Amino acid sequence: PKNVGILAMDIYFPPTCVQQEALEAHDGASKGKYTIGLGQDCMAFCSEVEDVISMSLTVVASLLEKFKIDPKQIGRLEVGSETVIDKSKSIKTFLMQIFEENGNTDIEGVDSTNACYGGTAALFNCANWVESSSWDGRYGLVVCTDSAVYAEGPARPTGGAAAIAMLIGPDAPIVFESKFRASHMSHAYDFYKPNLASEYPVVDGKLSQTCYLMALDSCYKRFCEKFEKLEGRLFSIADSDYFVFHSPYNKLVQKSFGRLYFNDFLTKPSFVDEIARGTLSPFASLSSDESYQSRDLEKASQQASKHTYDVKVQPTTLIPKQVGNMYTASLYAAFASLLHNKHSSLAGNRVVMFSYGSGLTATMFSFRLQECQHPFSLSNIVAVMNVSGKLKQRFEVLPEKFVETLKVMEHRYGAKDFVTSKDCSLLPPGTYYLTEVDSMYRRFYARK
């Protein structure tokens, strides 16, 4: 099979959301801390009738219906998630309800978990399967689903929730450039979930930022080396039309792109413009450790890269700023934002992706985009995702209500023997929702 990649996509995020400006005031944070300091506008969260399973059911059913894919045509289904609802039973098996109804139980794949990286692992598994000798000619389907919630404190405004589904196969509009994949994996305690009784992570915020940026540097260096070996010339930011980052909060994305720019400045200074060279030259002699600690360097590289950021990164930031960190779905929601904003001019473009999962696992890889026939055209993917419509149809709730919901969910996490309000009045038609968890912890869902 040739041109293996993403044929179709859909996204779902809960309609319930809280404005960061309101949350800032509610939390007693200084004005501008969440909106300018973290760069976030709004945050989606699951109400008591939604969870990662209901969101994934919603997005899979929607993708199959809107692209008119016969469920029998799916041969592999992989889920990426870090929201643990069951330590044994995979989310994938819940999704099998949709396929069993349609007479298809012959579907490989289970769940992949490592913080925000599980979705990328799932995506690679599906693409590798299509390229392998065990491929049976059917589609792969990847689902990234997460609800990011944090304990009270500085990390709380970096939550979010969403599910994304991606159909994988040959002759795709979004094609993997598989030769340029570069990873960096190591052992770190930056963000982890050792307390199995709680949905909240243990997080060392500052360390997680540094780990993320170090992994980014390492992946970029290897990505450039692989490119140079295969193409026989240097790789610089100019060689990709867009850069898409895992987006815990927008400020980190700004810092990340500044970091790539600084890398280009250090290794191939003639590739960055003269003014930027002047701005960055005072930092050329920093050791790499010092460079992660220097706030002046952070500011200088953000300033030096600002113009290029506006062109190559800003179009990818819409959904992550509006919905928040979606963990495994975050990178792909950023990519969906790019499709939404630029679909008519993307054919022939290269897009570099950076996936990061704490603990830690990271990969930089790239796509080449091309125009394809309906229903797998970029414009049809954008029409199906209907990002503007979904953003407009949301319900802003007050921070008090958001905090109250999180309190309810703290009790519900890992609990049995309860029924939900079954109130689906805020959910769009076609949305799955949780109705009951019985005395055997079995979960039941209905569809609006």
Ligand code: ACO
């Ligand atoms: N106006 C404008 N900016 C402000 C204001 C204000 N009133 N107040 C603070 N800021 C800025 C700060 O200067 C800082 O910006 P800078 O980094 O550019 O200097 C920013 O707001 C954040 O403030 P801090 O005090 O540095 O950090 P805080 O204690 O609020 O914590 C953190 C932020 C660490 C990101 C926290 O939210 C967190 O732990 N989040 C979860 C971890 C995370 O997402 N890590 C990312 C990778 S791992 C993953 O994906 C889960």
